[in-house]
Amino acid sequence: MTDQLTRAGATGTAPPAEAPPCLELRDVDASYGTTTVLRGVSLKVAPGSVTALIGPNGAGKTTSLRVASGLMRPTGGQVLVDGQDVTRSSPARRARGGLCHIPEGRGVYRNLTVRENLLMQAGSSSPKDAIEIAASVFPRLGERLAQKAGTLSGGEQQMLALSAAYVADPALVLVDEPSLGLAPIIVDLVFDFLQTLREKNVALLLVDQYALRTLAIADHAYVLRRGEIAYDGDAAGLLRGNMFEKYIGEAAA
Ligand code: ATP
Secondary structure, eight states, rough: HHHHEEEEHHHSOOOOOOOOSSSSEEEEEEEEETEEEEEEEEEEETTOOEHHHOOOTTTSHHHHHHHHSSSSSOOEHHHHHTEETTTSSHHHHHHHEEEEETTTTOOOOOTTTTTHHHHHHHTTOHHHHHHHHHHOOOOHHHTTSSSSSGSSOOHHHHHHHHHHHHHHHHHHEEEEEETTOOOOOHHHHHHHHHHHHHTEEEEEEEEEEEEHHHHOOSSSEEETTTTTEEEEEGGGGSSTTHHHHHHHHHOOO
């Protein structure tokens, strides 16, 4: 701090204030009943960056996203959005603040039509904009506006779930296993979509089974193991030398 003050004084200008992370989990613990599943998890997502959260089944990735979006209250630690403590804020309040959570298993309303689902996602966008935006990003949705979401294919349901990341115009999107159960050609489409979000400067916290593809679009990566952070560093760093085998293992490639 003294150094900073001295430097600022010497030049006569204050150092530029660094933007706070758009999301931070600070020393978070979380449990289901008496079973603790997150232990002292700390992670940050910088504005406009892509952060990968990788780890074996049951490591606590989904739980971390649920704590971040407010679907689950941590038993210890804090959640900060844009530097503000939101640990006790509701999921709806966090959503209004620009956070969008696309949960594992799509999270679409199966008994509502595609059009009605898009209107639910719209947030501050007008209904007309919501539908036009989604149809331009995923033309297949535009052709199926009157169809019940539950009757869409798995890939189309995932497109509908992902369209929230555009329609609601969020600053930060938490995406949980978007490629799970999809045909390879649809997985390509999902990763193309995530790449376009990245180009729009939307921050992403991404959990996906395809660790290599996830790391390829990520700036920063965390590896979770049994509820604890085992790696915190450059996404590219996990691809060097034997780091991938050490932290993730060939099975996840
Ligand atoms: P996966 O890749 O298999 O989805 P994950 O890393 O996302 O795993 P979580 O779903 O966060 O892991 O689960 C972490 C641990 O918490 C697991 O041991 C899981 O069995 C347990 N768990 C998850 N949800 C519940 C629940 N509702 N009740 C009790 N235990 C749960």
